[in-house]
Amino acid sequence: xxxxxxxxxxxxxxxxxxxxxxxxxxxxxxxxxxxxxxxxxxxxxxxxxxxxxxxxxxxxxxxxxxxxxxxxxxxxxxxxxxxxxxxxxxxxxxxxxxxxxxxxxxxxxxxxxxxxxxxxxxxxxxxxxxxxxxx
Amino acid sequence: xxxxxxxxxxxxxxxxxxxxxxxxxxxxxxxxxxxxxxxxxxxxxxxxxxxxxxxxxxxxxxxxxxxxxxxxxxxxxxxxxxx
Numbered sequence: 001x002x003x004x005x006x007x008x009x010x011x012x013x014x015x016x017x018x019x020x021x022x023x024x025x026x027x028x029x030x031x032x033x034x035x036x037x038x039x040x041x042x043x044x045x046x047x048x049x050x051x052x053x054x055x056x057x058x059x060x061x062x063x064x065x066x067x068x069x070x071x072x073x074x075x076x077x078x079x080x081x082x083x084x085x086x087x088x089x090x091x092x093x094x095x096x097x098x099x100x101x102x103x104x105x106x107x108x109x110x111x112x113x114x115x116x117x118x119x120x121x122x123x124x125x126x127x128x129x130x131x132x133x134x135x
Numbered sequence: 136x137x138x139x140x141x142x143x144x145x146x147x148x149x150x151x152x153x154x155x156x157x158x159x160x161x162x163x164x165x166x167x168x169x170x171x172x173x174x175x176x177x178x179x180x181x182x183x184x185x186x187x188x189x190x191x192x193x194x195x196x197x198x199x200x201x202x203x204x205x206x207x208x209x210x211x212x213x214x215x216x217x218x
Contacts, residue, residue, distance in 0.1 A: 039176040039187075047169040052147040054162065059150075080141060087145060099150035102162050109166055113173045120177040 009129050016125040020118040023078060027121025031128060040117050047110035048077060052084075055103015058093030060085045070104065076111035076118075164199070171195040 020027025025041035028034075051059060062071055062085030074081055087093075095103065153159050171194045176182070179190060 035182045036176050039182070040173060043169050043172045043176070047166070049144065049147075050165065052144055054151050054153070056148050056150040057145060058148075080144065083141070084145060093148050095150045098153040098155060098159060102153060102159075103150065105163075106166060109170065113170065116173065116177060 009126075012129065013122050013125050017118050017122045020121040021076075021078065021114065024114050024117060027118065028124070031121065031124050033124065044110050044113055044117070047106055047113065048081075051103045051106025051110060054106060055095050055099045056093050057084050058088055058091075058095040059100055059103035059107055060088055061104075063089050064091065066104075070108060073108035073111045076115040077107065078114065081107070081111070167198050167202075168195055171198065 016027045016030055019030055023041070024044035025037035025039075027037075028040060029037040060074055060081055062074055062082060066074075074085070153162065168191075171191050175187060175191045175194060179187060
């Protein structure tokens with residue numbers, strides 16, 4: 001049975017968490033949870049794209065005047081949200097009213113769902129390592 | 136994500152037209168479905184197609200019923216206050 005040092009365990013958990021943030025479902029894929037990974041990727045990507053479709057990329061407001069909880073929820077999305085956030089600096093794509101509200105809710109929710117999946121992937125990785133180490 | 140996917144997403148530059156009528160709230164149904172699916176994907180110990188669909192549909196249904204119940208309660212409360 002393989003034995004893992006504490007440093008290796010922490011590094012593995014960090015890698016799983018980083019991958020899960022980078023691409024939704026990638027953390028679960030590393031843990032050989034293929035079905036979960038596919039469901040998570042498709043659902044989060046669809047939610048994110050739907051938010052952009054409803055409100056345009058203007059709803060991503062990482063560097064503007066949006067409230068801090070909006071920015072935090074949006075930055076939990078994969079890095080593409082940050083890249084798109086650079087495109088919308090200075091109100092390049094203004095959105096107002098309901099399209100802004102609904103689009104922003106979709107983008108924030110996809111970010112928070114991604115956070116849930118990151119935490120879940122790290123927890124599953126921890127459980128797997130504990131199981132392998134006989135914990 | 137590939138470069139092509141990025142350019143496709145970055146081309147979403149015009150918002151949809153959503154009015155302030157009550158039916159606009161239906162935009163939140165797909166969101167509830169997404170939350171349900173991801174939640175069940177993280178919570179079910181073993182995922183099989185039938186079980187996953189059943190569990191997700193049950194949770195989505197209970198969410199929608201609960202939202203409708205709250206809406207009706209608030210509507211009745213508002214009616215009692217106004218009348």
